[in-house]
Amino acid sequence: MEIKMVTLLDLVDKLGKIFLENKEKRIIVVGTTCTGKTFLTGHLKGSIDMDEYIFPLLTKKEKDSVCTFPWTPKIGQKMTSLVREKLKVKPGQPVFGTVVLDADLIIYLKIRDKLLKERSQLRKVNFEDAKNMQKQIESEIKKVNVPVIKIIL
Numbered sequence: 001m002e003i004k005m006v007t008l009l010d011l012v013d014k015l016g017k018i019f020l021e022n023k024e025k026r027i028i029v030v031g032t033t034c035t036g037k038t039f040l041t042g043h044l045k046g047s048i049d050m051d052e053y054i055f056p057l058l059t060k061k062e063k064d065s066v067c068t069f070p071w072t073p074k075i076g077q078k079m080t081s082l083v084r085e086k087l088k089v090k091p092g093q094p095v096f097g098t099v100v101l102d103a104d105l106i107i108y109l110k111i112r113d114k115l116l117k118e119r120s121q122l123r124k125v126n127f128e129d130a131k132n133m134q135k136q137i138e139s140e141i142k143k144v145n146v147p148v149i150k151i152i153l
Contacts, residue, residue, distance in 0.1 A: 001149045002152065003149065003152065004151075005151055005153055008039055009043075011151065012040060012043045014151070015029070015040065015094075015107065016044060018107065019044065023091065023092050025091055025104035026090060026103045027094040027095070027103060027106075028089055028094065028096075029047075029094055029097075029106075030097060030100055030107070030108055030109065030137050031108065031111065031134075031137070031153075032098065032111065032116070032130045032131070032134035032137060033098070033120075033123075033130045033133060034116055034120055034123055034130055035153060036153070037096040037097065038051075038096075041096050047094045047096055048093055048096065049096055049097070050087065050096060050098070050099065051097065053087060054082065054083050054086060054087055057086050062082055066082065069126065069129065070129050071126070071132055073132070073136060076098075076132075076133060079098070080100075083097070083101065084099065084101060089103050091104075098133060100137065100140035105148075105149070106141060106146050106147070106149070107149045108137070108138075108149070108151065109151050109153060110134075110151065111134070111153040112152065112153065116131070116134075
């Protein structure tokens with residue numbers, strides 16, 4: 001299924017409905033940086049921001065290994081490994097992040113390049129790093145046999 005969204009508030013409403021219809025499922029919402037994940041978790045009760053959950057659990061060495069620039073696939077693989085080791089998705093607690101975890105339903109926030117460029121500039125994030133992260137997420141989604149709802153931002 002593919003859905004095109006206009007605003008983040010519209011997306012909050014749509015995700016709330018999807019979560020309610022699938023409350024018995026383990027749900028992940030994945031997207032590259034600048035897709036609004038933190039905003040959404042702040043507006044969707046019971047959801048978990050992967051970064052807020054995982055970073056307090058990492059050692060200084062682990063944080064240093066994944067918080068370097070530019071972003072590379074190796075950094076992405078390390079972060080994926082750490083998150084999969086430390087975080088399990090539970091029904092009724094959708095997890096928002098950049099790592100594809102074991103789940104029953106994936107909601108993929110696919111951001112168009114034009115919007116990603118705008119948001120990257122506003123947040124002073126490297127556009128190419130964000131695109132590379134997006135490519136890794138798409139690659140990980142293809143590896144799993146789980147229903148995917150793609151939301152185009």
